[in-house]
Amino acid sequence: MLTLLTHGGGDGFYSYSMFCTKAALLLQMSGATWQRQDVFDPAELDAMPHQKLPVVRDETGALIPDSEGIRRLLEAKGADFDQGLSAAQKGQSRALIRMIDESLWTQLMCARWLEDEGWAGMLQSVFAGVPEEPLNLFREKVVAGLHFTGHSRFDRAERLQRLEQDLRALEDFLGDQHFLFGDHMTAADCSAAPMLEALSRAPAAPQVVEVTRRHEKLLAYVARVLDRGALELPQAA
Numbered sequence: 001m002l003t004l005l006t007h008g009g010g011d012g013f014y015s016y017s018m019f020c021t022k023a024a025l026l027l028q029m030s031g032a033t034w035q036r037q038d039v040f041d042p043a044e045l046d047a048m049p050h051q052k053l054p055v056v057r058d059e060t061g062a063l064i065p066d067s068e069g070i071r072r073l074l075e076a077k078g079a080d081f082d083q084g085l086s087a088a089q090k091g092q093s094r095a096l097i098r099m100i101d102e103s104l105w106t107q108l109m110c111a112r113w114l115e116d117e118g119w120a121g122m123l124q125s126v127f128a129g130v131p132e133e134p135l136n137l138f139r140e141k142v143v144a145g146l147h148f149t150g151h152s153r154f155d156r157a158e159r160l161q162r163l164e165q166d167l168r169a170l171e172d173f174l175g176d177q178h179f180l181f182g183d184h185m186t187a188a189d190c191s192a193a194p195m196l197e198a199l200s201r202a203p204a205a206p207q208v209v210e211v212t213r214r215h216e217k218l219l220a221y222v223a224r225v226l227d228r229g230a231l232e233l234p235q236a237a
Helices: 018-030 042-046 067-076 087-114 116-124 132-149 156-174 187-199 206-213 216-232
Strands: 002-006 034-038 055-057 063-065
Touching: 002 018, 018 067, 018 087, 018 187, 063 067, 087 116, 087 132, 087 156, 087 187, 087 206, 116 132, 116 206, 156 187, 156 206, 156 216, 187 206, 187 216, 206 216
Parallel strands: 002 034
Antiparallel strands: 002 055, 055 063
16 A cells, blocks of 8 residues: 655645645545555654655655655556646646646745745644744745745735736636546646645735635636545545
């Protein structure tokens, strides 16, 4: 049996990490038999490949890191997450996933870690009960990383404008379809729905939540994806 090593969830989130939820949806779509194991010990996290989650432990005990690495593992076992898509659609799917996993992820990192309102929400939810001083030191490192990427050098108005552009592009691509590529879920939906959910709710900063929630078609889409997959996802033991 495969074991998904994941960050915990709460407040309606399957996991506070959208990439862990993405990995769970991919596992569920693949038809594999799997279980969930939450990781809370920082020392255990440091021992993971890349020192981050999600990670899948396979039947041999090998650790496969990163949601895209997990996708490759499942595809090697026979899963087809883009069944029925043309070569051009598969290219579009890859481009959408990169936009979601990189551009929208950076927006979420700013909304949770850079913005003071978002950080206050993180302390009350994701890090509830954890001593604040070491968390603030860790936050400084995260913010420094965001500054290095350049995204946090934009002011809030510029970040929100860019967010609006990406959300509108996704909404236009979705159109009147149930999922991004038609009537059936594909890999792109596993990336998009968790990210959009995270942007539309606290602990994301309220300004980001407000912009995201204006896109009602995307919110309905997120509900469809999570209703299709998340209700049956294994829970933490």
